[in-house]
Every structure is written in structure tokens, then in C-alpha cells.
Amino acid sequence: MRISAMSPFQSPSCRSPLRGKITCILGPMFSGKTTELLRMHDRQMIARRKCVLVKYAGDTRYDPELVATHTKVTGQGITIKAHKLSEVEEHIFDPSVQVVSIDEGQFFSDCAETCDRLACMGKVVYVAVLNGTFERKSLKCHSSASLQPYVFQPFPQVSLLLPYADEIKQVVAVCVGCGLDASYSFRNTLDKKVSFDQTVLPSRFVLRFKSAPTWKLCREYMHSFLV
Numbered sequence: 001m002r003i004s005a006m007s008p009f010q011s012p013s014c015r016s017p018l019r020g021k022i023t024c025i026l027g028p029m030f031s032g033k034t035t036e037l038l039r040m041h042d043r044q045m046i047a048r049r050k051c052v053l054v055k056y057a058g059d060t061r062y063d064p065e066l067v068a069t070h071t072k073v074t075g076q077g078i079t080i081k082a083h084k085l086s087e088v089e090e091h092i093f094d095p096s097v098q099v100v101s102i103d104e105g106q107f108f109s110d111c112a113e114t115c116d117r118l119a120c121m122g123k124v125v126y127v128a129v130l131n132g133t134f135e136r137k138s139l140k141c142h143s144s145a146s147l148q149p150y151v152f153q154p155f156p157q158v159s160l161l162l163p164y165a166d167e168i169k170q171v172v173a174v175c176v177g178c179g180l181d182a183s184y185s186f187r188n189t190l191d192k193k194v195s196f197d198q199t200v201l202p203s204r205f206v207l208r209f210k211s212a213p214t215w216k217l218c219r220e221y222m223h224s225f226l227v
Contacts, residue, residue, distance in 0.1 A: 020119035022164055024105075025128040027171035028184055033128040034069045034103055036171060040126050041101040045077055051099040052092055056107045057081040067103045075101070085114040092118060102127040105157065112160035119164070129158045131170075132184065 023040070025033045044051050053075045055067045062068035067075040082088045085108050092100045092114075100118055105111045105127040115125045132154050162168065175182035 020122040020124070021166045022115050022119045022125045022127070022161075023167040023169065024158075024162060024165040025126065025169045025171060026131045026158075026162075028131055028173050028182060030070060031171040031173040031182070032069075033130075033171055034067065035071075035073065036169060037101055037103055037126055037128040038067065038069065038073065038075045041075060041077075041099070044099040044124065049098040050096050051077050051101065052094075052097050053077060053079040054085065054088065054092065054100065054102045055079055055081045056104040057083045058107065059104055067101075082108075084108060085110050089114075092123075093121065097123065099124045099126070101125075105129040105161065106155035108157060111157040112164065115161060116164045119166075127161070129161065130155060131158070 025036050025040075027033050041051055041053060053067045055065075062070060062072055063074055065081070066079050078091075080088045080091050085092065085102075091097070100123055102108070102111065102115070102125070105115075106129045108114070111127065111129075115127055118125045173182040174180075
């Protein structure tokens with residue numbers, strides 16, 4: 001019997017087909033969402049699968065063309081920009097594409113529907129999304145006004161996407177007030193016009209009733225930025 005000298009890793013036909021899957025990377029600003037997205041994307045690149053990165057066209061903070069972290073680490077391989085995923089369907093729905101990685105998914109108005117369609121086609125989908133906006137509304141359910149809990153507002157597309165996710169990776173930042181894990185984003189300006197360049201700080205100053213001193217410290221520290 002003749003044994004081929006070709007390694008099975010040199011033949012794409014020897015690879016097991018990927019199962020369609022959606023993985024959401026969820027967290028506040030500066031929590032490493034894009035870092036984790038690129039790590040998972042690079043693993044698929046090492047496995048020599050055809051991958052596409054999708055960058056929100058309105059995000060030019062760290063690199064105008066490539067998906068980049070706040071430490072200026074950029075993604076490898078094919079990167080396409082769009083304001084809506086429907087603008088790049090010919091690329092992401094290409095039958096040869098096996099993995100689609102989407103950064104800042106909350107800003108794509110068709111994110112949830114498109115991710116579901118991609119997964120149904122057997123593609124692996126990674127999408128990094130913010131867990132909520134910086135806006136918060138009081139939840140009137142506590143007798144003490146000083147301990148009123150606040151609800152941070154979710155992005156509509158994130159709320160629609162999460163039920164379709166096969167895996168959710170929760171990441172946290174570091175609170176600039178107390179140094180503990182931060183699960184929320186806090187904008188340090190009263191200006192209603194928000195741009196991608198506007199500073200947003202990670203915070204943990206809400207829903208921490210069992211640690212009132214820390215909760216109060218973070219709240220006062222954050223609001224000192226608005227004075």
C-alpha cells in the first residue's frame with residue numbers, strides 16, 4: 001500500500017466542516033472585547049480557515065482601516081468596513097468564507113439578523129458588543145432614595161442578538177474609581193453629542209448595596225468628572 005507523503009494538514013479537504021455558531025463577547029468599554037475578538041479570529045487564521053473581519057466604518061479611533069484595540073493591536077487578514085452588514089453581504093456570505101468576526105456589533109442595525117443567517121449557513125460568527133450604553137434610568141423599587149438602583153440601557157441589536165448566541169463571553173474592565181472589576185461604562189461629559197473620540201470610563205458604581213463605601217466612592221469619583 002502506498003502512503004502519501006502529504007500531511008493531512010496540507011489538504012483542506014481533510015478538515016472537518018465547521019458547525020455554524022455565534023459567540024458574543026460582551027462587556028463595557030476598555031474591557032478587552034476587541035482583544036478577545038482578535039484572539040479568537042487569529043486562532044481560526046492559524047487553523048488556515050478563510051476568515052473575514054468586519055469593522056464599523058464610523059469607528060476611526062485607533063486605525064481608520066483595520067480593526068484595532070486601544071493598544072493599537074490590529075487584526076490580520078481580510079478586513080472590510082461598513083455602516084450596515086447588508087453593504088458587505090457579498091463578502092461575508094461568500095461560500096468560501098468560514099469565519100466572520102464583527103467588531104462593535106451594537107452599531108450595525110442589522111447585526112442580529114445577519115449573524116443568525118451566517119450561523120445558519122454553517123459559518124462561525126464572533127461578535128464583540130457593548131453590554132449597555134452609558135445612559136442610566138432610575139428603577140423605582142427601593143424605599144431608600146440614596147440606594148435607588150439604576151438600569152443601564154441595552155443596545156437594541158444586542159438585546160436581539162443574545163438569544164441567538166451559542167456562547168456568551170462576559171469580560172470586565174477595571175474601575176477607575178476603586179480599581180475593582182468594572183461592568184459599566186461611564187461617560188465623563190454632559191455633552192449630548194457623543195463621538196467615538198469621546199472619553200468613556202469603566203465603572204462599577206451601581207447596584208453595589210452590600211459595599212456601600214465602595215459604591216459611594218465610585219459614584220462620587222465619577223460625578224467629579226462632570227463638575
